[in-house]
Amino acid sequence: MAKNFHVGHLRTTVIGNSLYKIYEKLGYKVVRINHLGDWGTQFGKLILAYKNWSSREKVEKEGINELLRIYILFHKEAKDNPELNEEARSWFLKMEQGDEEALNIWDWFKEISMIQFNRIYQLLGVEFDSFTGESFYMDKVSAVVKELTHKNLLEESQGAKIVNLDKYNMAPCLITKSDGSSIYPSRDLAAILYRKKTFHFTKCLYVTGLEQKLHFAQVFKVIDMMGYDWSNGLIHIPYGLVSISGEKLSTRSGNIVYAEELLKEAILRAEKAIETRNPNLQNKEKTAKMVGIGAIIFHDLFHQRIKNIDFSWDEVLSFEGSTGPYVQYTYARAKSILRKNPDYVSSLDIDFSHLKEDTSFQLVKKLNDYPKAVLYAADSYEPSIIARYVIGLAQEFNKFYHNCSIINSEYEIRLARLCLVFAAQKVMKEAMELLGIQCPEEM
Template identity: 30%
Template structure:
């Protein structure tokens, strides 16, 4: 990784002056973010990181004085060409040709591992990570509320896999509980086998709405539902058969949705699998003296002396969502022994996971420290133009429909081989970038108009940038080796800005890996796209790589035979265009890598 080489070189010089091991300094050296103002350097070292006492004990003027003194003791060398100071930082400017050549070489050599093959990750131990995400409710259409869990969980799994961790993706289906008592009883009253075959989840949704309404008016239906679920937990054949049918048709439809989203799982499990194991958890709680019973027979656990009780069992002995989650956690730890077990759900479930982790601790499971809940906020205002209740399929269809309309009205639209596939990828990119731009735990207001803009900070713009750069490669060809490129032709401000931004990629990935927030990568890719657009306008390229190379070779030979300087004006243009092609190729490669981590498949034409 290019940044690593420069960080090590700077750290070595700082180490000699500060008398601190260089490995202790590396993480305090970071690439300077590209800004519209004149860059103060390529890297900055935060002086507060090495002050003997806590930096809070130092005033700003004290820190600045230390900064100035340190900068005076440092010297430029073959790598660092300029040293300056900022507010509490010593800034280092790298030799321009060395900077460009090193960054491009590493992008080309590392390929999909660029940014990952960094010292920021090399010392991290490889771990086993289990990610539970998506988890829709069986016998219900895939609600848009599950979209966030699905794409966030997919991102977390993608990023950890890229880093080199062993990741297991689990879809924990909501396939058990009293709602199945309602649905089972309701299907006997309102169900139709014919409608179940033609449109299974839509029909089950309709049945569930009907029986819910009916149960609110008739206590007998509530009793029938309770009786159905009791028989289901007792594994009676007729009830289990109907439940299994609901489960099978649901998964069949979900698989098609996941295919559209580009998401896959290593394991489909569900609450039903842990129905029997729940009894073991209840026995364990009882043995350890934590399980108490109310007068009605409900099983409760007190998490603290003054706290409210936590319900773990119904009065009829049937299990609850919490009990099944406890059984699932224990089973997964025994089966996979993960170093980290991540649950991706909306933030309304935070109290549930707090209770769950506390009960695991009461039971003596120290590994509960390895469990982590990643909460996310709600999406507000996500409706189709018809204004109906939104299911995920409707949202995906709406995104495709609107992209198709925009393509039809655009003058720059190109013919593509798989139009529907391309449209789906553009629409999904638009949804993902909109979702990932902010802090995951924040709610946000959804807007179709903003999501599908072709300019600005949108997924459509990122896809457009990738397609434009790919088109450049189709017209001009690709460079196979950076060693043939004359990097003196990449000293324009636009080219240097792109190189400086590429330099930061490993730090951005590291930041996202630490807090599991995709917004860092989204912001990086949007900036990269804007910088690429500006550079593409100011740094034109003409001719294909083979044509340019052949013309360059022929011109050099002719001029050398004539005893003249081979660096003619035309030869100058040829070298410059080849260098620019190389730069844009590197940008497209990193852009594609980042998109894939987010769960976006890059398109080559738009």
Template identity: 35%
Template sequence: MACFFRRSIAAKLGRALQQSEDVFINALSAVPVFKKQSSPVFKLPITVLQSSGILPSTGDIQQQTENLAHQLHQDSVVEEISAGPGVINFKINRKLLVQKMVEPFGGEEDDKFGLNSELFKDLKRGTTLVEYSSPNIAKKFHAGHLRSTIIGNFIANLKQSLGNNVIRMNYLGDWGMQFGLLGAGFGQFGCKEKLKQNPLQHLFEVYVEVNREAEHNEDMKEAARDFFRQLEHHESEAVSLWKQFREITVDEYQHVYKRLGVHFDVYSGESFHQDQAQTVVQLLQSRGLLKTSERGTSVVDLSPAGDMSSVCTVLRSDGTTLYITRDLAAAIDRKERFQFDEMIYVTDKSQANHFQQLFQILLALGHSWADRCQHVPFGLVRGMKTRSGEVVFLEDVLDEARARMLHNMRQTKTTKELENPEDTAEKVGISALIIQDFKGPLLSDYKFDWERMLQAQGDTGVFLQYTHARLCSLLERNEGAQADVVDPSLLLEHTSLNILQHLLRYDEVLCQSAQDLQPRHLVNFLLKLCHLIALAHRELPVKGSSQDVAQARFRLFRGACSVLTNGMKILGITPVDKM
């Protein structure tokens, strides 16, 4: 419903400046609310009109602001227009604001609120392929993979909610020299019985042991190189052992993904592209892009001057492929198979150079669609340790979050009787992990803090879940107050208006998130919404109010709950109804 008001103000500006109203839609923004003071509802920065050439870029900004404000006149929609420092403020008729904002929450389509905004008309639609999580097989899911998994899931959810056809891909690290080490090591240190009992733990132990051995034993290194050569040449015994490792790993990972509420449309892997990687090498050769280094490796010269000052190695001296060779083959294959309009890779920031080289080589091969490929990098998590303080596997972190949340719930007097308290604790614990991760810029490293993460009062995932459960309880207890038509004049208190004015910003927040793929905008929006709801709980009782007041307030809380639910789902959080 923000669209109705934006369109009305844009039409007013269009008439005054003799421009199409469409040029003003994206320039108008809803003003963040403040608890204790009334504020304008929309604002228009004059600098936006200057940069787009609608107003002269020279001259006194404040004078231009006041002149334009003077040309605009109030009407039944906009009741007050004023000039602020470099911005024009628009105050909306409050009764109309309430009427238009609560309208969508009276029917079955309330889960679509904010998603059909005209702010999204310039966003690229079509098919988006998101590659995320992508752990290495034959290794337990490390806590470090949590970030790629939940960030990628958020991006996929966001793109899907905005109408894109999304392909969620898990590109497993299932090829390369580490499998040479593991294959050779399993022959020496592996035990088939232990592999059956605790497969990934045993493979992890073998991997640690063989790496230790290879540090001082040249024979072990040679055995590893030999095993990988056997894999590349499809020798049956090596391939059979590798397949066993891969199947075991995918089964174990799917269990973790289920706990996180994450799913994939495609499980791919480096191994799928080993043969195609050789084709890419031949293509590079035929285009004259392949050079041989002094060490006998095959490289692509990426230096602007063509002086080999910056090269990318695509083949080892023994002719085996590398990670980037297989990534080139994978990208070309995906374009052919899925005809994506954009492809997004979600990995940590240490791989930034890898993706820069990948996109450069694709462009050099004539694949102009490489410009529509993007790397979303993220920083490291520091201090993510369990009580034992050992190497942190993701399942340990999830178990710890669930256990601590269960303990907190048992200590809290307001905790409801739950059918499955462990399941609720799991969902709340995971939402706490996600919100702690998503509150800042993704590129920043951050320090993980168990105590802060699980607080119910601060700006945490627990607070989001608590607010959602409380709203569900209020709506269930007051079901009789649901009505098809409500009187908007009964929601003119400052507390009600603050919630509705805040909801006006939902489409802007989603638009901002879609542009920079950062979840923090949505997280901050939802946390602010929860604070406003907490105040409304105290000041706007439904029970005990007259019927028409109860109906109006019920609609307000239903709308707030609907937006909170949808926003949490986009973040990858499963909302709980009781806790």
């Protein structure tokens, strides 16, 4: 919260959205939770920065850009004046103690953040069932501390309360800081217990960066030590970092590419491509949005989620090769064939023995692999399996299209081939939808 949504944040959003769609396809009831980072010391830093270097007028005029400016400025100033960090911690402590001024500023910053976030979620076509962030669990942390104390799991260490994880070869899990305030692990423990009680989940999937691997290993182990036998349903789904020219994205240093800027640039480039290739296309703006947004989502999900991505405008917005636009164009080609040959729809008696060519057989085999690809993607929490599958399907379809005449073939052969075209476009569209990508009917 209170930071611009950058390309690194896109990963958790599109991976989580795809997993939701994959599991829903398999018949699960899926609850989509956006666990907002709306609590913590960073808000103490922002409040202090706002009081030192900004004003209500500036924030109201510039919105989240002003919050980002003062957040970056705070870290620059804190290098020379470390005492600023202590002042920031005191402001966060005021938040935890219910200070009215601190909470009013915090709530205002949250509202400003959500305006931008919702714009981006709308562009991506992503929805959530719940936006309960860290702050929601604040009043539930004390119950967790009591339970850990009752089960003799808490120890004191330099004034802080911890759960010792030495025998599991892990660093201790910090529950409360020396000043008594909560921290990520205690809020995550409260969240887990609340979600289990509220949603009765079979699996609870956490889509976050790889750098949080230890954190979740610690938190899940504490739940196990508390005696909850359902702890094996807690699953961390890590993903790699996004970098620019090999440098890690950092809000503190200002080394970022904004998600909204990227998405709008992708739509603009798609519009230019359409103007060049098919200027008479109807619904150009709608199609450009599908293609541009689809290119961004597909580029992310085509990579195995654990791998780091080095961001490049040219690669992300390419409309050739193993890309979303390539699949979308192939789908539109298949739909065009079907529109030109409507008679196959009314025919129920189709002789598939006419599909004798190797390219036909390879396409049928690829279609047969689709259910296995979906199951494998779910089992491994890996949307890239779907992305790579649908690229392969588009490639096999294009081979079939170039090698097997449809319009000029004999009637019965044409019906069989049209049926194969119908199946291919149907699976292409559904596979892309599982990635969170729409396919235009024409391109």
